[in-house]
Amino acid sequence: MGVVLGEEVVEYRGIGHTQPRRVTNGISPRSVLIVNKLRTKPVVEAIETLLTYIRENYPDVQVYHEDRPDIPEGAKVWRPGPDAEPIDLVITLGGDGTILHASSLFKVGAVPPVLSFSMGTLGFLLPFHIDDYTKAIDSAFAGRITVLHRMRLSCSFQDSGGSPVDTHCDDWQVMNExxxxxxxxxxxxTIDVFVDGQHLTEAVSDGLIVSTPTGSTAxxxxxxxxxxxxxLSAIVLTPIxxxxxxxxxxxFPSSSSITLRISERSRASAGLSMDGQISHVLSPGESVTxxxxxxxxxxINRSSITEPPQMRPDEDGAIGGMSGEGVGPGKEDDWVRDINNLLQYNATFRSKALTRHSRS
Amino acid sequence: MGVVLGEEVVEYRGIGHTQPRRVTNGISPRSVLIVNKLRTKPVVEAIETLLTYIRENYPDVQVYHEDRPDIPEGAKVWRPGPDAEPIDLVITLGGDGTILHASSLFKVGAVPPVLSFSMGTLGFLLPFHIDDYTKAIDSAFAGRITVLHRMRLSCSFQDSGGSPVDTHCDDWQVMNExxxxxxxxxxxxTIDVFVDGQHLTEAVSDGLIVSTPTGSTAxxxxxxxxxxxxxLSAIVLTPIxxxxxxxxxxxFPSSSSITLRISERSRASAGLSMDGQISHVLSPGESVTxxxxxxxxxxINRSSITEPPQMRPDEDGAIGGMSGEGVGPGKEDDWVRDINNLLQYNATFRSKALTRHSRS
Amino acid sequence: MGVVLGEEVVEYRGIGHTQPRRVTNGISPRSVLIVNKLRTKPVVEAIETLLTYIRENYPDVQVYHEDRPDIPEGAKVWRPGPDAEPIDLVITLGGDGTILHASSLFKVGAVPPVLSFSMGTLGFLLPFHIDDYTKAIDSAFAGRITVLHRMRLSCSFQDSGGSPVDTHCDDWQVMNExxxxxxxxxxxxTIDVFVDGQHLTEAVSDGLIVSTPTGSTAxxxxxxxxxxxxxLSAIVLTPIxxxxxxxxxxxFPSSSSITLRISERSRASAGLSMDGQISHVLSPGESVTxxxxxxxxxxINRSSITEPPQMRPDEDGAIGGMSGEGVGPGKEDDWVRDINNLLQYNATFRSKALTRHSRS
Amino acid sequence: MGVVLGEEVVEYRGIGHTQPRRVTNGISPRSVLIVNKLRTKPVVEAIETLLTYIRENYPDVQVYHEDRPDIPEGAKVWRPGPDAEPIDLVITLGGDGTILHASSLFKVGAVPPVLSFSMGTLGFLLPFHIDDYTKAIDSAFAGRITVLHRMRLSCSFQDSGGSPVDTHCDDWQVMNExxxxxxxxxxxxTIDVFVDGQHLTEAVSDGLIVSTPTGSTAxxxxxxxxxxxxxLSAIVLTPIxxxxxxxxxxxFPSSSSITLRISERSRASAGLSMDGQISHVLSPGESVTxxxxxxxxxxINRSSITEPPQMRPDEDGAIGGMSGEGVGPGKEDDWVRDINNLLQYNATFRSKALTRHSRS
Ligand SMILES: NC(=O)C1=CN([C@@H]2O[C@H](COP(=O)(O)OP(=O)(O)OC[C@H]3O[C@@H](n4cnc5c(N)ncnc54)[C@H](O)[C@@H]3O)[C@@H](O)[C@H]2O)C=CC1
Ligand SMILES: NC(=O)C1=CN([C@@H]2O[C@H](COP(=O)(O)OP(=O)(O)OC[C@H]3O[C@@H](n4cnc5c(N)ncnc54)[C@H](O)[C@@H]3O)[C@@H](O)[C@H]2O)C=CC1
Ligand SMILES: NC(=O)C1=CN([C@@H]2O[C@H](COP(=O)(O)OP(=O)(O)OC[C@H]3O[C@@H](n4cnc5c(N)ncnc54)[C@H](O)[C@@H]3O)[C@@H](O)[C@H]2O)C=CC1
Ligand SMILES: NC(=O)C1=CN([C@@H]2O[C@H](COP(=O)(O)OP(=O)(O)OC[C@H]3O[C@@H](n4cnc5c(N)ncnc54)[C@H](O)[C@@H]3O)[C@@H](O)[C@H]2O)C=CC1
Known part of the structure; x- marks a missing residue:
């Protein structure tokens, strides 16, 4: 359970340990999957540019692409599933939805590191601007990166008798909610909510959201x-x-299991969306866990690249047993930037000087 | 770093591991601290009853009490601090505030398990009703208990130059906020908020709360x-x-450090409360971390006692590395009860039949 | 524009004057419309009972019912519209939805007073319990009642060029939202919101609600x-x-007109619901005002009946010009009861004594 | 009850009629009160400039100022109260707090129109920039203005026996809350809330706010x-x-009276603030209505001046009886501008193109 990205193996130490992990003295990844949803001109051109750059600088690397009619030249077809070709690095081009889509391709087993490029639009899950591609790719291929392990959720379904149904669906993994x-x-x-099998509450509402920390901004x-x-490793339950x-x-702690059961006396069934994709309708009596x-x-963190390559000290004086979580002191946190720039978090009421323009 | 409560040592495995931990084949604690805030008649009588019960059933146990004029007969005076007598078990009698007070007595080093009795009033941190004292004490003395490690926060202060001040204050520990x-x-x-040293936002408000999960219901x-x-190990920042x-x-993850700095241009200073006790006033330029x-x-969990004594299986199929957190499947969780009974969480709008009484 | 209910005419003084208005020395209404949605046994029986009571005690009154297969014996068919038979009193039996339905029957012109019976379930718009029918009907027929004029909203539609469409739809009136x-x-x-023609904001959301004060609890x-x-005469705009x-x-003041326009660049169209009934889909460019x-x-207010018949003094010392609104001092307000009993408004956290039952 | 501002009398038609009212063919006001809180250099200079301008252009006008050591040259002292010199126009210079202060000077009887200048900082109650003073003053003196009648609240106090106390305090009037x-x-x-004498709820909280619509943004x-x-004429109750x-x-409708009574069993008394000024402490048993x-x-509305002088049509097709309230169709509403510019209402998450600057 590890992906060879650099000389050191990035071991997935499980969800309890979602710290950024820096990898040094890297050996180049050997297989790269390029993921895009749209085929707009900027996206197509960006893929061309990336492919050329990789071909010239990392000639041993095999580039893959999903099986679509418009597969870029030089890329091999890649099909998700248990028998999929192993991938060492995923590169996405597009908006947040493109990363959600990339996530949905890896339902079984570990996921390779993901390098995400925005096409000029800010996104919450998009650390890199496409114009910075050389620096980003060189760092990733040299292993001079840190990653943020973003937690995902999996789900299983039960029929009205409580028996598991459609077990292959368990494999669906969501990044947001x-x-x-x-x-x-x-x-x-009307939905009954159970936590670790214990009845928590009966919700009469438009619906319920079970979200990851990543999805907490969605x-x-x-x-x-x-x-x-x-x-943080946690599960958020938010009513609609x-x-x-x-x-x-x-x-809740990430160890909790949350069951949502459409009550037998619910007047409506409920559509189930995974990262915004509608997948099922649950009828009264049916449940999802x-x-x-x-x-x-x-x-891959943006800040890991713009900084000089150095190891982050592994302990954090104050909190012995937990040194792994969070971002170390003094370390820039992409998330703080996003909260402020994208969400305009806590934008204070303006008392700025009036300009002529705003006056009349 | 462990308190001998039963044959097995309750090791504090740090904040990352706040699971209930069952201890079996217990050896009785040898020293008990009784904590109360009020001296109402029911409290005084309850203390008498407890003391008699302990004296008769656990004659080797030494009972301590804080140094107050009204120290109960048979109890020895206990003074908090680095040289305090070691305590194996704390028993509180009163409301939630009494546990907050007990917490404030243990600023250095590990805290012994706490057994909390309500005096007939429901409280969030009060698992046991005083009438159940024999069952509760016997279970605790026999080590047939589990504990919930409730996270606490510590804080340190900086002057307007950023230098640490008043270092003995670092020892204050809060359970709520x-x-x-x-x-x-x-x-x-006006307060500047920093997370791990990075500026997060400037808050113009009545104030800010930095809370533990325990304090999230306060x-x-x-x-x-x-x-x-x-x-869950986490820190909550809530504006007032x-x-x-x-x-x-x-x-935030519990590994984060949160600094609140009164801005130099703040028009007001800010009083700092710890678990509701006002302790300091911070002037512009000063900060707390x-x-x-x-x-x-x-x-000590209530549910651990009312159930037949059996070990909780230590793993949780779904989430290997994290088995420690939360409450296992099928296990009753005091918290779910409290959320519903005390907070009347998600009380649904009534559509119950009208009684004569409610009609006219 | 007035309905003969008693000797005095209940003049609709317009939305600005929604005060309860007591009518005395009444002459019986001559035509009554009975409205129900469900045909459950209790409803059917209640209609029988009402019909018998009216026939025996008010033999000159003509009872009407909507044109449905199950029209009760002795009732004449009533069809809504500009040529509808005039109705002096509406009686509803059922839940809140039944009153919403009754409202939808009166799209043109003034609405007669509405007497609403619950079938044993509390509802927000249901002042009377069916068991109290004799007192309620006698008071209403004798004109010993006050009414609360609940504001409604009407809407008109514009196509993407801004031209009005489907003008007969203007007649739809909603009580909730x-x-x-x-x-x-x-x-x-993506919806652009205009207030009195002025652009207020662009909303990216699940949707928007334009509500009456009545609908503010829905x-x-x-x-x-x-x-x-x-x-209060007001319009509430709440985002979803x-x-x-x-x-x-x-x-907003009730004089405002609120226009919601699906933005041309909205990725989704929007379903329009009136009091919960889905009626239209608005496509990008289209709008509703x-x-x-x-x-x-x-x-008809419940409290108006349970009190001894006396005129409410018409002025309210403090606020000369506005004496009409609200409920006079000392007067019981059904709404306060509903807020507390139905919504469990501000249910305080319980600190009640523990009973044995709740303890284990 | 009217203030001679132009040829026509601006009659205060009571709170129910808070519409902007345009006054034409004006006769200059004869007495002007200048209100400022701060004596910063820009404020002092602005007062000088205003005084000079008024003296030269409106030589018959008497300028007044509060009795302070720093009263500007040429201004006469003005003392508030029942025997105060009549004022035809108030001019404020400063922030929102300056208007709140001006409001507090007029506790008895009608209030003259208020022309408010900001000193270069945006404020919610500040329509005019000081640089625009000539246009603003000329319009006001010529009566080419409309006013927004901002509702105020008055309060009276009761002791624990319910008897009125300190009756001269009734005169205090607040604009915000x-x-x-x-x-x-x-x-x-712990505060008991009564509406029109009827018990609404018991609030256990940091406090309660009873606000005007103006204060709803404070x-x-x-x-x-x-x-x-x-x-809108309404009263907002918001818990803290x-x-x-x-x-x-x-x-609530503005006809409601709201009584806040500190419960006898409240553990704390409550400080009472009026528009941010702390005035009283209420002890358990005492109340304010x-x-x-x-x-x-x-x-005086900003938009009334920047537009060509023309009468606003007095009716509003849709809502006959209510034509007075709100802002007519197509008319610019200062409030919409403020909501957007000052509060940054519904600032949408940015998806704007990344600039070089924001990238690294
Ligand atoms: N009312 C709402 O806010 C709704 C939100 N969504 C969200 O949309 C997501 C699907 O996204 P798309 O496929 O891009 O659909 P989309 O194109 O409709 O975009 C939804 C928006 O959410 C943003 N977004 C996605 N994930 C985010 C995250 N973790 N943090 C912050 N912003 C995020 C995207 O940048 C985009 O602006 C769903 O997972 C769900 O979270 C879906 C439906 C309604
Ligand atoms: N507006 C508010 O809600 C305020 C709340 N407090 C809270 O009061 C706490 C101090 O408590 P006391 O000394 O008992 O003062 P207190 O006697 O004033 O009681 C405060 C209330 O909070 C409850 N409470 C305390 N900790 C709780 C928790 N973790 N979860 C749920 N309820 C809890 C208590 O049972 C009591 O009902 C502070 O730590 C603070 O959290 C303090 C000031 C204002
Ligand atoms: N998420 C939500 O809260 C939703 C609420 N609704 C509401 O349902 C209404 C339609 O009601 P029904 O036909 O009875 O549908 P329904 O049978 O689905 O009932 C909706 C619930 O709302 C209650 N309700 C209706 N009007 C109310 C009011 N003015 N104040 C307080 N409670 C009220 C009813 O008693 C019922 O409990 C719509 O006008 C809308 O306001 C509709 C969809 C979603
Ligand atoms: N936590 C909070 O938000 C608090 C707010 N206040 C407000 O401050 C007001 C007193 O204002 P100042 O004397 O200027 O004190 P201040 O100088 O402390 O300013 C308070 C802020 O509120 C703004 N403000 C005042 N009235 C407003 C309104 N109606 N709408 C929008 N913004 C408004 C001011 O521009 C200023 O930015 C009080 O009436 C109260 O509403 C007072 C205490 C706490």
Missing amino acids: IALHRGSSPHLN YSLSAGGPIVHPS CPRSLSFRPLV VRASLHPIPC | IALHRGSSPHLN YSLSAGGPIVHPS CPRSLSFRPLV VRASLHPIPC | IALHRGSSPHLN YSLSAGGPIVHPS CPRSLSFRPLV VRASLHPIPC | IALHRGSSPHLN YSLSAGGPIVHPS CPRSLSFRPLV VRASLHPIPC
């Missing part, structure tokens, strides 16, 4: 959830328009 | 914060009446 | 909106899961 | 309240950090 929603049913649905945020640092004054978002996945996504 | 508040100043204060809840399961539309509660404490409080 | 929602589209929609509440007293940290519910309706619904 | 807060007491206070906003358009999951802001004031503040 699993959401249940009444969709276009006019009626509220749908859960819109529904009123807290913002959770992605290096509950018919109650006293529903409040809950944060959500757990932390064994396979987080190692996302 | 550290809160900064303008108090009775008419003006809002002041932070009132200020709009999420409810965080106490077995911020002058911003876009401030949202944040949840909050970190997870090395010394959580092991609170 | 007009809601736009993405429904089962996976994508957020969907708007679930989405986080404030609770607005139904005797907005992708923004800084969207906050807005309250919402205004206070000229025709509020006069709902 | 009356707030009760525990201040620097460590304990929560403290109430920070505490989570809705944003209410200032042309309530120990309840189910407290939600409430909006808040009502809409008879005397709103007529604030």
Whole structure:
């Protein structure tokens, strides 16, 4: 359970240990998967440029691409699944949705490190601007990177008798959230929530969101959830328009299993979305159980590259046993930047001097 | 770093491992500290009863009490501090505030397990009703208990030049939260927030709360914060009446250090409360840094006693590396009960049949 | 514009004057419309009982019912519309949804007073228990009642060029709200909001709710909106899961017109619901304009009946020009009861004595 | 009850009618009160400039100033109270707090129109930039203005026996809010809330805010309240950090009277602030009753001046009886600008193109 990216193996130490891990003295990855959703001109051109750069500078590397009619020249077809060719590095081009899509390709086993390029638009999961591709690729190939292991969730389904159904579905892994929603049913649905098998509450609402820390800035945020640092291992439960004054978002340890069961007396069934993709409809009596996945996504940090290559000291005086989590003191945290720049977190009311322009 | 409570040592495995830990084949604790705040008649009588019971059934045990004029007969005076007599078990009688007070007595080193009795009033941190004292004490003395390691926070102070001040204050440990508040100043204060040394935001508000998961149901809840399961290791930052539309509660890993610095241009200073006790006033330029404490409080679970004594299986199929956190499947969780009974979490709008009484 | 209910005419004084208005020395209404949605046994039996009671005690009264296969014996068919038979009193039997349905039957012109019976279940819009039918009917027929004029909203539609479409739709009147929602589209929609023709904001969200004060305890509440007293004339705008940290519910005077326009670059269209009934889908470019309706619904107050018949003094010392709104001092307000009993408004955390039962 | 500002009398038509009212063919006001709080250099210079301008262009006008050591040359001393010299126009220079202060000077009787200049900083209650003083003053003196009648609240106090106390205090009028807060007491206070004499709820919290629509963007906003358009006549009740999951802001008609009574069993007394000025401490048993004031503040609208002078049509097709409220269609509303520019209402998450600067 490890991906050869540099001389050292990036061992996935499990979800409890989601610290950035720096890898030095790297040996180049040998296989790269390029993922894109759109085929806009900028994306197509960027792929060309990347392919040329890799071919010229890392001639031994095999580039793969999903099996689509428009597969770029020089790339081999890659098909997800248990027998998929092993991939050492994933490169995504596009918006946040492209990374969510890349995540969905790796449902079984460990996920290789992901290097994500934005096409000029800020995104929450997009550390690199496409214009910086040479620096980013060279660092990644030299192993001078750190990764943030973003937790994922997996889910399994039970029929109204409580028996597991459709077991191959267990393999679906989400980066953001699993959401249940009444969709276009006019009626509220009634969902029983269980935590580790114990009944927690009955929710009468538009729906419920079970989110990762990564997803806490996505749908859960819109529904009123807290913002959770992605290096924390936790599961967030956020209601969508509950018919109650006293529903409040809950944060559980990542060891919890959360079961959502459509009540037998629910007037509506509920559509289940995984990272925004509608996959199922759950009828009254049916349930879904959500757990932390064994396979987080190692996302390459932007800050790991813009800094001089040096090891991060592995302990943190104050908190012996936990040194792994979070970002070390003095270390720039992409997340803080994103919270401020993208979400405009806590934008203070302006008292700035009036310009002529704003006056009349 | 362990307290002899039973034959097995309850090792504090640090904050990252806050699972309930069952201890079997116990040897009785040898020293017990009784903590109470009020001296109401029920409390005084309950202490008498407990003392008699312990004297008769566990004659070798030494009972201690804080140094107050009203120290109960048969108890020896106990003074907190580095040279304090070692305590194997703490018994509290009173409300949630009594446990907060007990916590404040153990600022250095590990904390012994805490057995908390309510005096007939429900409390969030009060698992046992005083009427159940024999069962509770016998289980605790026999080591047939599990504990929830409730995380605490410690804090250190810096002057306006950034130099540490008043270092003996570092030892203060809180179970609920550290809160900064303008108090009775008419003006809002301006506080700069740093996470791991990096500037996060400037808060113009009534104040800020840095809370443990335990404290997430206390002041932070009132200020709009999420409810965080106490077995999670995390730090919650919740603003109090911020002058911003876009401030949202944040949840950090417990490895983070949070610095709150009163801005030089703040119009008001800020009173600092620890678990509700006002301790300092911070002036513009001064700051406090909050970190997870090395010394959580092991609170004895109610559910551990009412169940037949059996070991909890130590792994949790789904999530290998994290088996320690949370409450195992099928296991009753006091917290779920409290959320529902005390907070009336998600009380659904009533559609119950009308009684005559409610009609006219 | 008045309905003969008693000797005095209940003049609809327009939305600005939604005060309860007591009518004395009544002459019986001559035509009654009975409205029900369900045909459950209790409903059917209750209708029988009412019909018998009216026939025996008010033989001159003509009872009407909507045109359905199951029209009760002795009732004449009533068809809504401009040529509908005039109705002096509406009686509803069922849940809140039944009153919403009754409201939808009166799209043109003034609405007669509405007497609403619950079938044993509390509802927000249901003042009377069916068991109290004799007292309620006698009071209503004798004109010893006050009504709360509940504001309604009407809406008109514009195509992407801004031209009005489908003008007969203007007649739809809602008591709770007009809601736009993405429904089962996976994508957020983008809606431009205009107030009195002026651009207010661009909302990227699941949808938006334009609510009456009556509707403030319905969907708007679930989405986080404030609770607005139904005797206030106001329009509430509440977003549904907005992708923004800084969207906050807005309250406008009832004179405002609110236009919601699906942005040309919205990735999703939006389903439009009126009091929970899905009626239209708005495509990018299309818009709906919402205004206070000229025709509020006069709902008979429960408290007006349980009290001895006496005129409410017409002025309110403090606030000369406004004496009409609200409920006079000392007067019981059904709404306060509902807020507490139904919504369990501000249910305080329990510190009640523990019973044996709750302990183990 | 009217202030001669132009040829036509601006009649205060009471709080129910807070519409902008345009006054034409004006006769100059004869007495002007200049209000400032700070004596910073820009403020002092601005006062000089204004005085010179008025003296030269409106030689018959008498300028007044509060009785302070630093009264500007040429101004006569003005003392508030029942025998105060009549004032036809108030001019404020400073921040929002300066208007709040001006409001506090007019406790009895009607308030003259207020022209507010910001000193270069945006404010919510500050329509005019000081650089625009000639246009603003000329329009005001010529009566080519509209005013927004901003509602105020008055309050009276009752002792623990319910008898009125300190009756001269009734005269205090607030523009923003009356707030009760525990201040620097460590304990929560318990407050009983009554609406029109009827018990609504018992609040255990840091405090409560009773706010005008104007104040809805001040403290109430920070505490989570809705944003209410200032042309609506309403009273907002917003809790400050309530120990309840189910407290939600409430909006009442302006005819309501709200009584806040410190419960006899409250552990803390409560400091009472009026527009941010701490005035009283209420002890357990004591109460304050808040009502809409008879005397709103007529604030001169910015938009009324920058537009060509023309009458606003007096009716609003859709809503016959209510034509007075709000801002007419197509008319620019200062409030919409403020919501967007100052509060950054619904600032959407940025997806703008990355600049070089923001990338590394
Ligand atoms: N009302 C809402 O806020 C809704 C949100 N969504 C979110 O959209 C996600 C799917 O994204 P797309 O496929 O790109 O659909 P999309 O193209 O509809 O985009 C949704 C938006 O969410 C942003 N986003 C995605 N993941 C994020 C994250 N972890 N943190 C911050 N922002 C994030 C994207 O940048 C985009 O602006 C879902 O996983 C769900 O979280 C889906 C439906 C409704
Ligand atoms: N507006 C608010 O909600 C405020 C809350 N507090 C809280 O009060 C705490 C101090 O408590 P006491 O000394 O008992 O003062 P207290 O006697 O004033 O009680 C505060 C209330 O908080 C409850 N409480 C305490 N810790 C709790 C927890 N972890 N979860 C749920 N409820 C809890 C207590 O049972 C009591 O009902 C502070 O640590 C702070 O969290 C303090 C000030 C204001
Ligand atoms: N997430 C949510 O809260 C949603 C709420 N709704 C509401 O349901 C209403 C339609 O009601 P029904 O036809 O009965 O559908 P329904 O049978 O699905 O009931 C919705 C619930 O809302 C209650 N309700 C209706 N009007 C209310 C009011 N003014 N104040 C307080 N509670 C109220 C009803 O008693 C019922 O419990 C819509 O107008 C909308 O307000 C509709 C969809 C989602
Ligand atoms: N946590 C908070 O948000 C607090 C807010 N306040 C507010 O401050 C007001 C007193 O203001 P100052 O004397 O200027 O004190 P201040 O100088 O402390 O300013 C408070 C801030 O509120 C702004 N403000 C005042 N009235 C406003 C309104 N109606 N809408 C939007 N913003 C407004 C001011 O521009 C200033 O930025 C009080 O009436 C109260 O509303 C007071 C205490 C705490």
